[in-house]
Amino acid sequence: VRRVFISDEFDDLMPRYLSFIRGVVDSEDLPLNVSREMLQQSRVLKVIKKKLVSKALDMMKKLSEAEEKAIEAEEEEDKEEEDKAKAEAAGKKEEEDKEEEEESEEEEDGEAAIKKYKEFFEAFGKTIKLGIIEDTKNRKKLAKLLRFESTSTKDGETVSLSRYVKRMKEGQKHIYYIAGESKKDLENSPFLEKLKKRGYEVLFMTDPIDEYALQHMDEFEDHKLMNATKEDLKFGDKEEKKEKKRSEKAKENLKDFIEWYKKLLGDKVEKIVISNRLTTSPMAVVTGTYGYTANMERLMKAQALNDPSRYSFMASKKTLEINPYHPIIIELNKKSKDSAEDDTTKELAWVLYDSSLITAGFDVEDQGQFSNRMLKMLRKGLDINEDAKVQEEPEEEDADEKEEEKKEDDVDVSDVDEEEEDKKESKPKTKKVKQTKSEWELINDTKAIWVRSPSDVKDEEYDNFFKSLTKEFDSPLEKIHFTAEGEIQFRSILFIPKKAPADLYDKLQSKQNNLRL
Numbered sequence: 001v002r003r004v005f006i007s008d009e010f011d012d013l014m015p016r017y018l019s020f021i022r023g024v025v026d027s028e029d030l031p032l033n034v035s036r037e038m039l040q041q042s043r044v045l046k047v048i049k050k051k052l053v054s055k056a057l058d059m060m061k062k063l064s065e066a067e068e069k070a071i072e073a074e075e076e077e078d079k080e081e082e083d084k085a086k087a088e089a090a091g092k093k094e095e096e097d098k099e100e101e102e103e104s105e106e107e108e109d110g111e112a113a114i115k116k117y118k119e120f121f122e123a124f125g126k127t128i129k130l131g132i133i134e135d136t137k138n139r140k141k142l143a144k145l146l147r148f149e150s151t152s153t154k155d156g157e158t159v160s161l162s163r164y165v166k167r168m169k170e171g172q173k174h175i176y177y178i179a180g181e182s183k184k185d186l187e188n189s190p191f192l193e194k195l196k197k198r199g200y201e202v203l204f205m206t207d208p209i210d211e212y213a214l215q216h217m218d219e220f221e222d223h224k225l226m227n228a229t230k231e232d233l234k235f236g237d238k239e240e241k242k243e244k245k246r247s248e249k250a251k252e253n254l255k256d257f258i259e260w261y262k263k264l265l266g267d268k269v270e271k272i273v274i275s276n277r278l279t280t281s282p283m284a285v286v287t288g289t290y291g292y293t294a295n296m297e298r299l300m301k302a303q304a305l306n307d308p309s310r311y312s313f314m315a316s317k318k319t320l321e322i323n324p325y326h327p328i329i330i331e332l333n334k335k336s337k338d339s340a341e342d343d344t345t346k347e348l349a350w351v352l353y354d355s356s357l358i359t360a361g362f363d364v365e366d367q368g369q370f371s372n373r374m375l376k377m378l379r380k381g382l383d384i385n386e387d388a389k390v391q392e393e394p395e396e397e398d399a400d401e402k403e404e405e406k407k408e409d410d411v412d413v414s415d416v417d418e419e420e421e422d423k424k425e426s427k428p429k430t431k432k433v434k435q436t437k438s439e440w441e442l443i444n445d446t447k448a449i450w451v452r453s454p455s456d457v458k459d460e461e462y463d464n465f466f467k468s469l470t471k472e473f474d475s476p477l478e479k480i481h482f483t484a485e486g487e488i489q490f491r492s493i494l495f496i497p498k499k500a501p502a503d504l505y506d507k508l509q510s511k512q513n514n515l516r517l
Contacts, residue, residue: 013025013045013048013049013052014049014052015131015134015135016130016134017127017128017130017134017135018056020123020127020497021494021496022466022469022476022496023469023492023495024450024493025492026448026451026490026491026492027048027488027490027491028490029488029489029490030042044488047488048484048488051490053138055480055494056480057138057142058480059496060128060478061144063120063478063496064145064160066116066117067113067117067118068160068162068163070110071163074110116477117147119477119498120477120478121145121147123500124500125146125207128142129146129207129213130209130213132146132216133212133213133216139216139217143161144161144162145160146161147159148177148210149183150201150204151187151192151195151201152167159203161220164201168201168223169198169199171238172198172200172235172237173224173237174223174224174226174234174235174236175203175223175225176201176203176228177204177214177228178191178192178205179205179206179229179293179295180204180205180295180361181295182206189228189359190277190278190280190284190359191277191360193277193278194235194276194277194278194279195277197279198237205295211293211295211296212296229295230286230288230289231273231286231287231288233276233277235276243276244276247275251273251274254322254329254333256336256337257329257332257333257336257337258272260336260340264349269318269319270317270319271319272320272321273319273321274321274322274324275322275323277321278321278323279323281323282326282328282352282356283320283321283322283323283326283329283353284356285318285319285321285356285357285359285362286318286321286360287316288316288319290316291316291317292316293361294360294362320353332349344380347377351370351373351377354370354373449461449493450481450491450493451491454481454482457481462481462493463476466497469495470497472498474497476495476497477498478495479493480493
């Protein structure tokens with residue numbers, strides 16, 4: 001007996017992050033005369049699992065490389081168009097009709113490849129990031145599949161880590177990223193000011209799982225991953241040494257101001273330092289190297305079954321970075337020397353700190369106090385006396401307040417005729433007996449599709465088989481049909497569906513997959 005169906009819900013046949021893969025596995029080496037629990041511990045199954053994971057990653061790698069090549073081709077075409085425009089401006093013209101036709105065909109293929117991978121990553125990007133966390137062996141392969149928005153990408157476009165490394169500025173040694181709710185919120189973040197000035201590209205982590213996944217990646221292709229919102233931001237270039245000397249001088253000049261400000265804020269911040277990342281903002285609140293960022297704190301607090309005691313030990317102490325060259329800091333420094341105990345000076349310092357907290361993504365602890373400080377600032381800005389009270393609402397004469405009440409019309413409800421059901425004629429009950437005759441017909445007279453050679457199977461047959469297997473209407477995004485040879489032999493067809501199923505993340509909890517054994 002061959003091709004006996006064993007199960008379609010095998011928990012250990014694929015890792016959890018590849019639960020979206022659909023397909024069939026056919027092996028003659030699997031024992032059938034033992035229980036399902038015994039089969040799960042079978043060495044044969046472990047070998048099959050390893051091979052399936054490898055082939056699934058190859059299938060995704062193929063999609064990724066096609067997209068990368070298409071984008072590189074587009075960039076080369078843009079450069080050629082610029083060169084042609086310059087040549088035409090100089091009075092040179094070339095006729096290349098045949099080449100233009102070939103280029104148009106390549107453009108269509110390139111656009112299709114880019115669109116294909118975009119659909120794949122939008123549907124299954126979260127599960128790939130889950131694989132970064134769980135699969136240590138294949139982490140490097142999975143890292144090449146990641147895509148992020150950045151300071152250099154247009155709306156709707158993304159960049160891979162490989163492409164980021166290729167277009168790094170001369171002297172840049174690290175990969176920089178920042179996490180938050182959206183690209184729009186992150187673009188104007190004060191943490192990016194010095195990075196933008198240097199022309200360094202910064203990746204935007206806008207998916208809730210992004211920052212957690214990147215904590216499991218120390219580096220990519222020998223380039224360290226650095227969070228732009230944490231302290232000790234390093235650039236690793238020649239300019240950094242010059243800036244360090246300038247910051248030491250500024251620290252000496254603002255020594256008294258830093259001591260006064262630290263005493264005022266108390267345990268709200270761990271320390272106050274001169275910033276090496278700010279250019280246009282007066283100050284910024286950053287977190288420690290190993291603690292939670294503002295984004296991670298926000299995500300942890302948003303958990304449905306939140307237990308503050310579980311993450312309180314990871315809540316990082318805040319460091320206040322000041323820009324010594326900003327006019328607000330310079331003026332506040334003067335006021336701290338002239339009137340250190342003045343309430344107005346203290347209020348200004350607190351408002352500046354609270355606004356930096358909000359900009360960094362932290363919650364203001366005492367919101368009532370913050371609101372009172374802002375109202376005081378508004379009163380002074382509008383020249384309103386602090387003792388000025390709210391005017392009482394003037395009493396208005398009552399005019400025509402009484403309105404005639406509308407009488408509700410009584411609606412006569414017609415009596416409903418009540419008819420007894422006993423008047424219905426009772427019919428004698430009868431029972432019909434159907435006799436069914438079944439005739440056996442041999443329908444499996446052709447070879448199974450996975451047994452046939454891939455070269456003999458048409459794309460239409462693969463699509464029909466996928467639709468019958470998954471009960472979906474769309475054709476698969478990508479497929480791979482292979483035969484594993486060696487000590488243990490098996491045949492398999494794996495598919496990547498076009499859309500993520502509605503219960504995909506429910507299945508991640510139960511570790512189910514969609515492979516038939």
